[in-house]
Amino acid sequence: xxxxxxxxxxxxxxxxxxxxxxxxxxxxxxxxxxxxxxxxxxxxxxxxxxxxxxxxxxxxxxxxxxxxxxxxxxxxxxxxxxxxxxxxxxxxxxxxxxxxxxxxxxxxxxxxxxxxxxxxxxxxxxxxxxxxxxxxxxxxxxxxxxxxxxxxxxxxxxxxxxxxx
Amino acid sequence: xxxxxxxxxxxxxxxxxxxxxxxxxxxxxxxxxxxxxxxxxxxxxxxxxxxxxxxxxxxxxxxxxxxxxxxxxxxxxxxxxxxxxxxxxxxxxxxxxxx
Numbered sequence: 001x002x003x004x005x006x007x008x009x010x011x012x013x014x015x016x017x018x019x020x021x022x023x024x025x026x027x028x029x030x031x032x033x034x035x036x037x038x039x040x041x042x043x044x045x046x047x048x049x050x051x052x053x054x055x056x057x058x059x060x061x062x063x064x065x066x067x068x069x070x071x072x073x074x075x076x077x078x079x080x081x082x083x084x085x086x087x088x089x090x091x092x093x094x095x096x097x098x099x100x101x102x103x104x105x106x107x108x109x110x111x112x113x114x115x116x117x118x119x120x121x122x123x124x125x126x127x128x129x130x131x132x133x134x135x136x137x138x139x140x141x142x143x144x145x146x147x148x149x150x151x152x153x154x155x156x157x158x159x160x161x162x163x164x165x
Numbered sequence: 166x167x168x169x170x171x172x173x174x175x176x177x178x179x180x181x182x183x184x185x186x187x188x189x190x191x192x193x194x195x196x197x198x199x200x201x202x203x204x205x206x207x208x209x210x211x212x213x214x215x216x217x218x219x220x221x222x223x224x225x226x227x228x229x230x231x232x233x234x235x236x237x238x239x240x241x242x243x244x245x246x247x248x249x250x251x252x253x254x255x256x257x258x259x260x261x262x263x264x
Contacts, residue, residue, distance in 0.1 A: 005166055006166060009170060016174070017174075017177055017178070024189065024194075024201075029191065032194055032197055033197065036200060039201065046171070047208075047211050050171070050211045050212060050214070050215045052211045052214065052215070052226070054227075055207075055211060062234055066234060067200065071237070073241075074245065075193055078192075078193065078248040078254050087190065087191075088190060089188050089190055090189070090190045091257075093189075096187035099183065100180040100181065101180070103179075103180050104177065107176040107180070111172045115167075115169045118168045118216075119167055120167070120168055121215070121218060127220050132224060132227070134220075135220045136224055140224055144228075147231050150231075150235055151231060151234070153235075154235035154236075155235075157242070158238045161239070161246050
């Protein structure tokens with residue numbers, strides 16, 4: 001059981017990392033969006049591995065369903081070249097590599113230092129959707145309300161920004 | 166399963182996203198890199214939810230997903246507006262705020 005979990009983690013993680021690297025290096029905007037789908041689906045699979053089914057389903061619905069459609073429409077409406085495009089990177093894009101590597105080194109040192117070889121609890125708390133809803137509509141009710149206002153404001157703001165007049 | 170394997174995967178995704186934000190010029194591609202960063206954060210939240218055996222992490226991840234959806238909506242409409250006014254979404258050309 002544990003070995004199967006570890007093997008599936010390794011496969012999904014490798015696919016996610018390859019996909020993420022392709023998102024930031026591809027020279028084609030549409031291919032970038034499709035590689036992003038791979039990363040998001042991999043993240044949903046990791047959530048299932050971590051016993052968070054409801055978040056995994058929400059990830060698939062919201063990210064792969066809605067956000068990707070938004071991205072593809074954004075690509076179409078801004079008439080980004082639907083093929084190879086050499087002008088996607090900054091002139092100083094090489095600066096990003098040392099920044100990312102330094103950031104990763106700092107985070108890796110901190111993580112290995114503080115968690116070392118600590119294991120996940122084997123039985124793992126079984127969290128079901130009912131518990132999540134009890135949380136959202138109980139102690140997190142006020143943030144939930146605030147979030148619904150944020151979404152309303154975002155929808156109205158997006159319409160106001162994007163309409164022609 | 167180690168706790169660290171998920172956290173380090175999230176760290177790798179975060180760093181790739183940061184590289185994308187720095188290196189990309191196209192506005193839509195920058196937004197995609199920001200999505201990578203937000204997903205790394207979500208992976209951390211879920212991993213800690215399992216480690217601590219509590220629901221709080223998953224609740225926070227749901228909030229993050231909702232905020233990310235709002236962010237993408239407003240961000241893409243901003244990119245659209247920039248395109249409509251400037252006929253380009255290259256972020257290098259937006260230099261009016263430079264002193």
